[in-house]
Amino acid sequence: MKLAILGPLSRNYEEIRLLEEGKKLFDTVSYFPIPQVVIETNGKGSELTFKNKKLINYDVILPRIPRTYKNFGTSIIEALYASGKSLPLEPWSIIASHNKFLTLVRLAEKGIPVPETHLSLKRSVLESVFDDMTYPLVLKLLYGSKGVGVMFADSKQSAISIMDALERFDEPMFVESFIPPGNEDIRAYVIGNKVVASMKRVAHEEERRANIGMGGEGFPYKLTTEEKKLAIKSAKAMGTQICGVDIMSSPDGPVIIETNVNAQFQGIEKATKKNIAKKILTYVKGRVHEK
Ligand SMILES: Nc1ncnc2c1ncn2[C@@H]1O[C@H](COP(=O)(O)OP(=O)(O)O)[C@@H](O)[C@H]1O
Ligand SMILES: [Mg+2]
Structure with missing residues (x-):
């Protein structure tokens, strides 16, 4: 059985471990670096290639798609689905899961408890929200990870000063209740x-x-x-x-x-x-x- 791992150009611990274990469980294991993959679509369907290897020829495709490749990664997954491949994730899940606010919206839709959150592009719109919330409160960038992009404000003044900086960078602002x-x-x-x-x-x-x-x-x-x-x-x-x-x-x-x-x-x-x-x-x- 043939395994293809689709991941970033420079392999992290996870991709290295998956390749290592993959060699024990599969007859063939190949690594497809996302930025070097070509997707080709014509009247007959889609094909994904890296050098002379065709992704479609693998029995199992395991995608590891980091945030930087969320849009291209979604196109890859869509193309693979269109070619009849079964994958462990839906194409839309890449965009939805990498965007923290979209994630909460989807979870809440299914009745899953999430923190109270407010998303806005302008600090002025959120000022009244700051009056009603309990401190500390949490401010997040939509696309942070590993803790980077999560900030805490202990007062309305701190929240406003953080918001001013985010507005300068045209970053959407995402305010969340603090979970004690x-x-x-x-x-x-x-x-x-x-x-x-x-x-x-x-x-x-x-x-x-x-x-x-x-x-x-x-x-x-x-x-x-x-x-x-x-x-x-x-x-x-x-x-x-x-x-x-x-x-x-x-x-x-x-x-x-x-x-x-x-x-x-x-x-x-x-x-x-x-x-x-x-x-x-x-x-x-x-x-x-x-x-
Ligand atoms: N609403 C919250 N209340 C209190 N602490 C929080 C809250 N949200 C996040 N944190 C703290 O910040 C950390 C990082 O937040 P998270 O949303 O998981 O972002 P990341 O993607 O960077 O891991 C969490 O592990 C938690 O310790
Ligand atoms: Mg986290």
């Missing part, structure tokens, strides 16, 4: 209909963001039944079968703050000692046999 107690969150790694690993991340003592890249530490954590159900439901709502779901425990119950369509797994492999790369590949391989 803060400083920690839960990451659930969903594959298919299962949570295969989960950890609690605790922020570094001088930090509110719990991301491991921000100095946070990961510990194995057993999800409650409700958290597990919400994680699986969130991945489904976002049209992706492989998904990192971020959960915060509020006094009123679990709240989903984001989903990651291109979730990293170095931190969760380390914290839980689980082989996520193997679990992903076993899952995608199993789906070929299902057909």
Whole structure:
């Protein structure tokens, strides 16, 4: 059986691990760097090539599409679907999951609890919102990751000064209610209909963001039944079968703050000692046999 991994030009831990485990589970493994792929469409259909290799000839295609390639990546996935390939994510899920506000809109539509959020292009429009919200509040860029792009304002004055800077850069402004107690969150790694690993991340003592890249530490954590159900439901709502779901425990119950369509797994492999790369590949391989 032939596996193709479609990913960024310079391979991260995840792509390296998937290639390593892929070689144990598949007869042939090829890496397709997204910026070097050509999509060709004619009256007969679409074809994707990298050098002289045709993506269509692979039994399993595993896309790893970072935010920088969200538009081109969506075109690739659409073209593959049009050619009859089965993939572990829907084309729209790339755009929706990389955009934090769109994610919350989709989740809320399915009845999944999310923080109260307000999106606007102008600070002036949001001033009345600042009067009604409780502090601290959270300000986010639509396209941040690894904690970069998440800001906290302890007063209306701080919120306004951050907003002024964002307006200068023409960045849409996204204000979110703070989920107490803060400083920690839960990451659930969903594959298919299962949570295969989960950890609690605790922020570094001088930090509110719990991301491991921000100095946070990961510990194995057993999800409650409700958290597990919400994680699986969130991945489904976002049209992706492989998904990192971020959960915060509020006094009123679990709240989903984001989903990651291109979730990293170095931190969760380390914290839980689980082989996520193997679990992903076993899952995608199993789906070929299902057909
Ligand atoms: N509404 C919130 N209330 C309190 N803390 C938050 C909130 N949203 C995010 N955080 C903190 O900031 C971190 C990063 O936020 P997140 O939305 O997951 O962005 P990223 O994509 O950068 O990981 C979270 O892990 C959490 O610790
Ligand atoms: Mg996150």
